Amino acid sequence: MNPWDVFLGTLEITLPVFAMVFIGLVLKRIGWIDQGFVATASALVFKGTMPTLIFLSLIQADIATAFNPGLMMYFTLATLATFLVSWGWAIWRVPYADRGVYVQGAFRGNCGIVGLALAASMYGDYGLSAGGLLLGVVILSYNALSVIILSAYRPGRKMAWLSIAKHIARNPLILAVMAALPFMMLDIALPGWLMTSGEYFASLTLPLALICIGATLSVSALRESHGSAVGASVMKMVILPALATLGAWWTGFVDRELGILFLFFASPTAAASFVMVKAMGGDARLSANIIALTTLMASLTITLGVFGLRVIGLI
Template sequence: MIAVFNALIPVIAIILLGMLLRRTPLFTDESWLGFENLCYFVLFPALLIKTLATARIASTELLLFSAMVLFAIFGMSLLLLLFQPLMRRWLGIGGPAFTSLFQGATRWHGFIALSIVGLLYGDEGVAYMAIIMAVIIPPLNVINVSVLARFTDGDSGLGEVLHKLLKNPFIIACVIGAVLNLTGIGLPSQIFSLFDILGGGALGLGLLTVGAGLHFSLVLDHRLLVSFGAAIRLLGMPMLMFLGAWLFGIEGMPRTVAVIADAVPTASTSYILARQMGGDAPLMANLITVQVIVAAVTLPMMIWLAGY
């Protein structure tokens, strides 16, 4: 456990540095938005293309790995939908609050996951994380948008969100990397070096933007729901991934990478989607902040259990 926590100290330190830098006059709000866009549209896509284009993963293992990941996502989605009537009746959780809990449990923070895996396992780990992104980002977005449309009065149509999904830079990068890999084209050495330099900048800057996006002013609001949501995401999702790994026979580093993907906090973009489609945006903001804090304890534990 100590070894795992020591390995994550740089990650936690960079997030804290981003939180501190956000509170200084060095960078404006527009600067942080620019940093986040740079990571989202340029640096992380370059990292994904480089790693997927050069990854060597057996096709059989790829199918089992993908099945394991989808099992955890669909399993959690189904459980939450089945228990939604009970949560409404016993806990008084209305439709908008349920959608925030749903997003908080099923969606994940790609910046944190990629950065941790890159620091722990290098390109091989990033390749598996890229596969996870390619496999679950499309169904996750469709599921969450459908839940928001069903349980809120949001006016954002499913077709519009699907259109945005097709323009998602992570999805585009995964498709490009996979095509380059499967066709045997790969990356020329000059382009590989270019993407390697760009991808190297993604890990640190991505974690800085995570820290800069934390908000503590409303953390004490919705204490019960925030605690419940954090437990579902940071404990429940990794346990489902462990179950999926057992069912599909996935072990070693691939299992640990998948557990990391399910043990990181929810996506910061969940707040934007909640605000656009009529979800409980304040609750969503609280869930994001609390999950980042609590994950500093739960994430090392999950990585240790996975056998790092």
């Protein structure tokens, strides 16, 4: 297959995902959807349709194929490494007041929506299953490290570890993974009508979530972006994914596993980072700028990344 055919094939994977994001942006701009719709739809996705999608993808998965402790361990260690790299750079180059928001924006990706959507687009059922299992690691590591870095630069605030632990334990995505485990291990099958209804409900997840991401993009935030936002965005979308993917290849990951790791590490900054920054008294505007910039950059950087990895035959 020549490079042009590989590039066209790559666009078929990434364009449908990012097209939905830009559709959301357009729908918000022309007034077809508003902030109330986005809030309701986002809650529906987070509490209902996405847990259902993860649950169904896991109970239908080949557990021997989808469950990969090595993949989870590498993602955990690489996440910690990217966190430390971005923190070290922030200490050296970023103003003190911006460091907490900068670091969270640089390492915390939107794996639950963008990463999972791309994994499903690229690898089908395997992408959903392996990505769903990986989300448990994502949620635990991202929340814990985000609390650490934001608290470190808010001296007057204590880390509410019990509250954070309760928040993580009640996370619907983690609960979906835990609920699916008995079905996977005991090979329990659900009735056909229930599976069909569940699949109808779950099919709302990715288009609805991607539209909501697009609808929350702020053009004014992009215009107000300054050095810290641009620096965090380049770190998130170019430097850290390249380092983490190179490390994964050097460790021995190839094909589907390497592809999923790249997609998760290359995902734009998670919208949830804005909520946490605001709750902990950080610079919410800087956080919004980083989310907006990385989301717009993702359509280019992820497409080029997948193309490059496919051309050299790694995924």
